[in-house]
Amino acid sequence: MTPLSPAEGPRWVAGMMPLPGVDPLAGAGSLGVPSVYWERPVAREAVAGWGEAGVLEAHAPGELAAVLGALGHDSVRWLDAVSPQLPGPWFGGMRFSPTQPVDGEWRSHGLARWTLPEVLVWREGSALAVAVFAPEGPGAEDVVRSRLERVRASFPQSYRHPVGAPVALRTASSRPDFEALVDRAVEAIGAGQLHKVVLARALEAEGPEPFDVVDVLARLREQNPRCATFLFRAPDGTGFLGATPETLCRVDGRRLETEALAGSAAPGGADALDASDKDRREHEAVVRYILQALTPVAASVSADAQPSVLALKNVVHLRTGIRAELADGVDTAKVVTALHPTPAVGGTPRERALSFLVEHESLDRGWYAGPVGWVGPGRAHLVVALRSALVRGAKARLFVGAGIVAGSSAESEWRETEMKSLAMLRALGGR
Numbered sequence: 001m002t003p004l005s006p007a008e009g010p011r012w013v014a015g016m017m018p019l020p021g022v023d024p025l026a027g028a029g030s031l032g033v034p035s036v037y038w039e040r041p042v043a044r045e046a047v048a049g050w051g052e053a054g055v056l057e058a059h060a061p062g063e064l065a066a067v068l069g070a071l072g073h074d075s076v077r078w079l080d081a082v083s084p085q086l087p088g089p090w091f092g093g094m095r096f097s098p099t100q101p102v103d104g105e106w107r108s109h110g111l112a113r114w115t116l117p118e119v120l121v122w123r124e125g126s127a128l129a130v131a132v133f134a135p136e137g138p139g140a141e142d143v144v145r146s147r148l149e150r151v152r153a154s155f156p157q158s159y160r161h162p163v164g165a166p167v168a169l170r171t172a173s174s175r176p177d178f179e180a181l182v183d184r185a186v187e188a189i190g191a192g193q194l195h196k197v198v199l200a201r202a203l204e205a206e207g208p209e210p211f212d213v214v215d216v217l218a219r220l221r222e223q224n225p226r227c228a229t230f231l232f233r234a235p236d237g238t239g240f241l242g243a244t245p246e247t248l249c250r251v252d253g254r255r256l257e258t259e260a261l262a263g264s265a266a267p268g269g270a271d272a273l274d275a276s277d278k279d280r281r282e283h284e285a286v287v288r289y290i291l292q293a294l295t296p297v298a299a300s301v302s303a304d305a306q307p308s309v310l311a312l313k314n315v316v317h318l319r320t321g322i323r324a325e326l327a328d329g330v331d332t333a334k335v336v337t338a339l340h341p342t343p344a345v346g347g348t349p350r351e352r353a354l355s356f357l358v359e360h361e362s363l364d365r366g367w368y369a370g371p372v373g374w375v376g377p378g379r380a381h382l383v384v385a386l387r388s389a390l391v392r393g394a395k396a397r398l399f400v401g402a403g404i405v406a407g408s409s410a411e412s413e414w415r416e417t418e419m420k421s422l423a424m425l426r427a428l429g430g431r
């Protein structure tokens with residue numbers, strides 16, 4: 001881990017200015033594929049970052065909390081008044097499990113990887129703003145000023161729409177393996193070893209030519225306005241991207257928002273979902289866990305009295321909003337340590353469910369279902385990286401999962417994961 005502490009003083013210099021335009025993704029036209037991207041259309045938040053002025057990585061599980069904590073320090077000297085709407089400025093994420101062996105495909109994303117982009121463009125009111133970051137040192141201010149001017153002079157006005165007809169994707173995933181895994185979990189639950197476990201599978205997809213990551217992002221945000229669309233590219237160009245409906249934590253000073261999202265049905269199945277005993281149990285396990293996990297870190301916690309139905313394009317979920325006032329001295333790192341992994345992606349009892357996954361899932365989840373998003377001084381928004389894929393060239397590995405409780409059937413859990421994969425397959429251009 002690169003040290004980053006308030007005692008060292010600012011490590012980067014930054015400037016910002018307004019930018020004509022409406023869409024940060026349009027910057028791909030002049031600056032290339034962004035290294036990070038984040039958009040929540042319903043909240044009118046959109047931000048794209050290019051280059052890496054700083055990188056913070058964890059190389060051992062014991063460093064994870066310290067890395068997250070360091071991102072909250074004020075390490076930037078601003079030449080201009082900093083916008084309160086600035087997202088980040090650190091963007092990245094971490095693995096679902098820091099201790100499981102890393103599959104080759106995931107190596108370049110690391111255990112946890114956070115970047116401070118060189119150029120950050122975000123939506124500010126009805127226009128855009130740009131910030132440039134440079135390491136502190138002789139000439140740094142000039143570098144910041146001249147780069148700001150260059151970005152402003154070349155930033156495209158136009159909104160980029162994905163082009164091209166849908167293509168045939170070749171896909172592969174083993175249904176018998178997944179169904180056998182579900183049966184094994186139902187057995188373990190029946191034997192009293194577990195209450196709930198969330199099982200995931202990978203789906204390999206291959207296109208006729210390399211995926212255009214900017215097009216994929218444009219489709220994801222268009223199809224999923226209620227979700228957070230994200231991209232985190234590793235130095236070798238491998239992109240982890242998706243559009244997730246689930247927030248792990250949004251922190252603003254001492255205010256925390258989180259949610260329980262568990263229990264799923266096909267679109268149109270909202271009433272049945274609301275009345276389904278199995279889904280209610282699955283959902284309540286998550287609510288109970290979050291309320292308990294927050295007790296040591298919060299001065300007060302409140303939750304919606306009843307779950308509501310969150311309708312997405314290809315799937316509907318039960319959702320309970322949860323809010324808390326954080327206790328003194330509690331930062332984003334402590335919140336993440338308390339919450340992740342929630343039983344929406346792990347299970348209950350937590351340790352037994354996680355051991356079940358290590359023993360039986362036969363999958364490196366990598367950053368799938370891990371916390372990803374942005375962190376800055378006193379503020380953060382981390383989502384649970386669901387409905388996502390690791391994309392490299394013409395190949396994509398998609399990840400989808402489903403919660404198993406007593407009464408789950410292998411066939412319907414398979415169908416649920418198929419539904420959950422649709423958004424990403426369409427975004428990849430599949431027909």
Ligand SMILES: C=C(O[C@@H]1C=C(C(=O)O)C=C[C@H]1O)C(=O)O
Binds near residue numbers: 399
């Ligand atoms: C595990 C996933 O989704 C999670 C599992 C859900 C469920 O089992 O009902 C619902 C929402 C998510 O918390 C996924 O999308 O891969």
